[in-house]
Amino acid sequence: MSPEHPGLSRETLVVHGSSRSDQRTGALVPPLVLSATFAHGNEEQLAYSRDRSPTWELLETAVAQLEGAAGAVAFASGMAGIAAALDILPMRAEVVVAQDAYTGTRDLLSHLSSTGRLLARRVDVTAPAALEEIGDAAMVWLESMGNPLLSIPDLRAWAMAAHRQGAMLVVDNTLATPLLCRPLELGADLVAHSASKHLGGHSDLMLGVVAGRDPALVARLRQHRTRQGGCPGQLEAWLALRGMRTLAVRLSRQCQTAYFLARALTNTPRVREVHYPGLLTHPQHRLAEEQLEGGFGALLALELAVDAEAAERVCTSTRIWTNATSLGSVESLLERRGRWAGEEYLPEGLIRLSCGIENQEDLLEDLGRALAQVGAGPLA
Numbered sequence: 001m002s003p004e005h006p007g008l009s010r011e012t013l014v015v016h017g018s019s020r021s022d023q024r025t026g027a028l029v030p031p032l033v034l035s036a037t038f039a040h041g042n043e044e045q046l047a048y049s050r051d052r053s054p055t056w057e058l059l060e061t062a063v064a065q066l067e068g069a070a071g072a073v074a075f076a077s078g079m080a081g082i083a084a085a086l087d088i089l090p091m092r093a094e095v096v097v098a099q100d101a102y103t104g105t106r107d108l109l110s111h112l113s114s115t116g117r118l119l120a121r122r123v124d125v126t127a128p129a130a131l132e133e134i135g136d137a138a139m140v141w142l143e144s145m146g147n148p149l150l151s152i153p154d155l156r157a158w159a160m161a162a163h164r165q166g167a168m169l170v171v172d173n174t175l176a177t178p179l180l181c182r183p184l185e186l187g188a189d190l191v192a193h194s195a196s197k198h199l200g201g202h203s204d205l206m207l208g209v210v211a212g213r214d215p216a217l218v219a220r221l222r223q224h225r226t227r228q229g230g231c232p233g234q235l236e237a238w239l240a241l242r243g244m245r246t247l248a249v250r251l252s253r254q255c256q257t258a259y260f261l262a263r264a265l266t267n268t269p270r271v272r273e274v275h276y277p278g279l280l281t282h283p284q285h286r287l288a289e290e291q292l293e294g295g296f297g298a299l300l301a302l303e304l305a306v307d308a309e310a311a312e313r314v315c316t317s318t319r320i321w322t323n324a325t326s327l328g329s330v331e332s333l334l335e336r337r338g339r340w341a342g343e344e345y346l347p348e349g350l351i352r353l354s355c356g357i358e359n360q361e362d363l364l365e366d367l368g369r370a371l372a373q374v375g376a377g378p379l380a
Contacts, residue, residue: 010066010178010179010248011179011248013062013065013066014062014066014179014244014245014246014247014248015245015248017061017062017065017066029242030055030058030238030241031054032055032234032235032238033053033054033055033234034234034235035049036048036049037049049231049234050226050229050231051226053231053234053237055234055237055238055241056074056231056232056234056237058237058241059072059074059195059209059237059240059241059244060072060073060074060209062241062244063178063193063195063199063209063211064211066178066179067173067178067182067183067184067191067211068182068184068185069184069191069211069212069213069218070212070213070214070215070218071211071212071215071218071219071222072209072210072211072212072218073209073210073211073218073221073222073225074195074207074208074209074232074237075207075208075209075210075225075230075231075232076206076207076208076230076231076232076233077194077196077206077207077208077230078104078174078192078193078194078195078196078197078207078208079104079108079194079208080208080225080230081192081193081194081208081209081210081230082104082105082108082172082192082208082210083108083230084210084221084224084225084228084230085170085190085192085210085221086108086109086112086118086139087224087228088168088217088220088221088224089118089138089139090138091117092116092117092118092119093118093119093137093138093139094118094119094120094121094135094136094137094138094139095109095118095119095120095121095137095138095139095140095141096121096123096133096134096135096137096139096140096141096167097109097120097121097122097123097140097141098122098123098125098141098142098143098146098151098153099122099123099124099125100143100146100147100148100149100151101122101141101142101143101146101147101172102143102147102172102174103340103342103343105141105172106120106122106342107342109141121137125142125146125151125153125158126151126152126153126283126284131157131158131161132161134161134162134165134167135165136165137162137165137167138166138167138168139167139168139169139170140158140161140162140167140168140169140170141170141172142155142158142169142170142171142172143171143172143173143174143175144171144172144173144175144176144180144181144183144291145175145176145181145277145297145299147175147299147327147352148275148299148301148337148346148350148352149275149301149346150275150276150277150282150297150299150300150301151283151284152277152282152284152287152288152291152292154287154291155169155171155181155183155186155187155188155291156186156187156291158187159186159187159188160187163187168189168190169183169187169188169189169190170188170189170190170191170192171183171188171190171191171192172191172192172193172194173191173192173193174192174193174194174197174198174328175197175198175297175298175299175327175328176292176297177193177198177199177247177251178191179247179248179251179293179294180251180255180292180293180294180295180296180297181291181292181293184211184212184213186291188213189212189213189214189217190210190211190212190213190217191210191211191212192208192209192210193208193209193210193211194207194208195207195208195209195240196208196326196328197326197327197328197329198247198250198251198298198327198328199240199243199244199247199328200239200240200243200244200328200329201243201244201246201247201250201328201329201330202239202243202329202330203326203329203330203331204239205235205236205239205240205243206236207232207236207237207240208232250330250357251294251295251298252294252295253357254298254328254355254356254357255294255295255296255297255298255355256295256360257298257332257355257356257357257358257360257363258276258278258296258297258298258299258300258353258355259276259278259295259296260360260364261300261353261355261360261363261364261367262274262276262278262279262300263279264364265300265302265367266279266281268371270304270305270306270371270374270375271302271303271304271305271371272303272304272305272347272349273303274300274301274302274303275300275301275302275303276296276297276300276301277292277296277297278295278296278297298327298328298354298355299327299352299353299354299355300352300353300355301337301350301351301352301353302350302351302352302353303347303349303350303351304349304350304351304371304374305349306349306374306375307348307349308336308338308339308348308349310349310374310375311336311338311348311349311350311351311374312336312339313370313373313374314334314336314351314370314371314373314374315334315335315336315351315370317369317370317373317374318334318366318367318369318370319366319369320332320358320362320363320366321333321334321353321363321366321367321370322334323335325340326354327352327354328354329354329356330356330357331356331358332353332354332355332356332358332363333353333354333356334351334352334353334354334367335351335352336348336349336350336351336352337350337351337352338350353367
């Protein structure tokens with residue numbers, strides 16, 4: 001529940017917590033304030049939009065309410081938010097990071113390690129023994145759902161282990177969103193989002209948000225944004241606010257479609273494995289049932305028993321699915337993840353599917369046609 005809206009579900013909060021009628025005009029849609037500077041003496045004490053913006057603040061309040069946070073800070077991109085969270089750490093501090101974390105996060109940590117700014121160590125966060133490997137790390141960086149293999153770490157156990165060692169726990173909650181998972185309630189210190197994905201939901205903006213339990217920590221992130229200048233655009237923040245109002249209905253449909261496809265694709269010829277936490281065969285299925293609420297996510301990974309070239313042909317042979325790099329939007333996307341630097345550890349035939357809001361039977365038929373072209377056989 002949100003302290004500002006006691007008793008309201010998060011499905012209601014995404015509609016009413018992310019917007020309020022304009023007191024002056026009665027407009028139901030929050031006004032888009034494009035001004036970069038403000039006349040002194042205004043009621044909101046606004047001065048310059050690198051410090052504060054009315055549009056940002058509405059978005060930050062909305063995300064903080066959904067995450068149950070003391071506050072949130074919007075950034076120009078998800079990576080800008082990730083960089084700000086890492087910059088909190090002192091020189092040469094150690095970071096334990098999930099081995100299947102987002103490629104951009106791993107790439108940034110690799111760069112910071114090469115320059116001596118931080119030390120990064122990748123671990124299998126689903127292995128119980130990894131909880132004992134935090135050592136002297138100052139931060140543990142997890143994802144509520146791993147990308148693209150959909151691993152599920154035990155966030156409560158990791159929070160306890162990290163805090164026992166004096167480390168901070170940060171969770172990238174982009175894939176699950178606050179509607180499926182609330183890491184702060186499970187003990188995390190910070191939660192990061194690429195709002196370009198599910199929160200915005202329409203592939204039309206670049207934005208990041210970081211929320212935290214400790215007001216002092218949130219204030220440090222806000223100071224970082226002001227000093228470093230990683231400020232989001234006003235239009236992007238406004239679009240994210242608009243997108244969030246339909247998050248509950250979009251995500252519900254996407255989760256239903258992902259579950260439908262995961263079941264339909266299991267035991268299909270040439271499909272070696274389907275990675276989806278909603279399946280009983282997923283190694284962390286029981287934990288996912290406990291930790292996720294309202295669905296198992298809109299993303300699944302299809303591991304084909306074909307080579308890279310054949311997998312690429314599948315991705316370029318669909319009519320509805322778009323061969324593109326992203327997730328969480330209204331249109332369905334797919335791509336072979338091994339095509340990217342840093343993803344070589346993945347099976348060469350692994351395809352990531354991000355489910356949109358199209359008809360699920362149409363999506364299955366389209367994918368089945370593409371699979372049949374490379375000898376995977378039609379889908380029942």
